[in-house]
Amino acid sequence: MTSSSTAPTAPTALFALDGSNLPFLFPADVAAALADLVDIDQDHAVTDFADAGVLPRLPDVEILITGWGCPLITPSVLDTLPRLRAILHTGGTVKKLLTPEVWERGIAVSTAAAANALPVAEYTLGMILLLGKDVFAAREDFRTSRTFAPQAPGADIGNAGRRVGIIGASRTGRRVIELLRPFDFDVLLHDPYVGAAEAEALGVRAAGLDELLAASSLVSVHAPATAETHHLLDAARLALLPDGAALINTARGSLVDTDALVKELVTGRIRAVLDVTEPEPLPADSALYRLPNVFLTPHVAGSMGNELRRLGLTAVREVERLLAGRPLAHRVEHAQLARTA
CATH class of the missing domain: 3.40.50.720 (NAD(P)-binding Rossmann-like Domain)
Structure with a gap:
């Protein structure tokens, strides 16, 4: 008598974001890590849940990976996603993306806000250090005078x-x-x-x-x-x-x-x-x-360029936790929204 086992089917996931961001959020190594976990079309991202070409795919989706450019997820959208169990956002706030029904239906939500906080904090640190040395004023003075004028010993510099x-x-x-x-x-x-x-x-x-x-x-x-x-x-x-x-x-x-x-x-x-x-x-x-x-500066403190990779990787790590039955590391509860970004 022989026995056989069938490998579990990977859950179906879907990108819902501006597709132009996919190569930056999910470069080759991050995309490969995601593909090992879920069944997802790496080349397609949804920006309209009512699109006739998208609607037939929605009933199987268990995980939505959202980001900038994702349309509002309303109760009517949720009705087309009966198996949805998690929304993993590659951006920061979800305030303008999700309606309360998401939480009422027991769907888990997480964001990459913690990953996006790092470049903003780095920008802030750099500015604090430069301001303390009064670098910006010194630059303006040097640009016009072309001479080095040492600060007086008692000046509030440093x-x-x-x-x-x-x-x-x-x-x-x-x-x-x-x-x-x-x-x-x-x-x-x-x-x-x-x-x-x-x-x-x-x-x-x-x-x-x-x-x-x-x-x-x-x-x-x-x-x-x-x-x-x-x-x-x-x-x-x-x-x-x-x-x-x-x-x-x-x-x-x-x-x-x-x-x-x-x-x-x-x-x-x-x-x-x-x-x-x-x-x-x-x-x-x-x-x-x-x-x-x-x-x-034109709103550049947040994730840009190679920093976007961290946002995609955050979503991948959340998928790993979800599939392993572990709590999401960056879970967002509806009650938190009133006093968070």
Whole structure:
């Protein structure tokens, strides 16, 4: 008598994102790792769930791998995906992608927000170090004078013991705190959901927002965009920043009142590094393009180029956990959305 065994069938997965991003999110090695786990068409990505060519494939799909360009996943879309058990997002936030019914139907959700936090934190660290040395102003002076003018001995230049204020203990905010540890900074943290004990465990000191702004020479914003944080930094709060202080915003432009910020910057009293703005992009006549005390970049702090590979790899690792019956490492619960990015 002989016995035979049949290898389990790999679950069907589907890309739902802008297909032009596939080669960057899933280069050859990452795509091969994914193909070892699931049955997926590596060359096709869905941008319209109602497409007649797509509809016949949806009933078998168990895993959706989503990303930038994915259409909204509504209850009617979910009805066409009866076997769906997980949505693995290769971007950061899923707030504008998923409706509450996803969680109500027991579908697991994860994102690559943690992987995307790393390049944003790296950008922030670089800017903090450069601002502390007043590199941007020195560059402008050197460009016009063509001579080297040493700073006066008592000038507030350098990063020895400089106080840095972090607004928001988000994934990115925590990565920034982690990256700052080897340096000689005094770090304050404001986050209404983080108490003194948790802040101490992170190696920083908890502070009220107004206290942080008044006491920090460098302030970096890492809070989510919510109704609660809209124009969190308004005219009154920006006025609390000490003369010569610098504001870094890599979070969302809506956290800062742009008009109030421009008024402060025009005086030359403070400096700013802005990777995000409100609106985005800025109008062509915005003073932020011209002010010498502003370093403006076009939303480049997040994953770009070879950094996109990490986002795809995050989804692959989540598929591995899902198939092994282990908890997702980056699971998103619906209750978290109100206070996260």
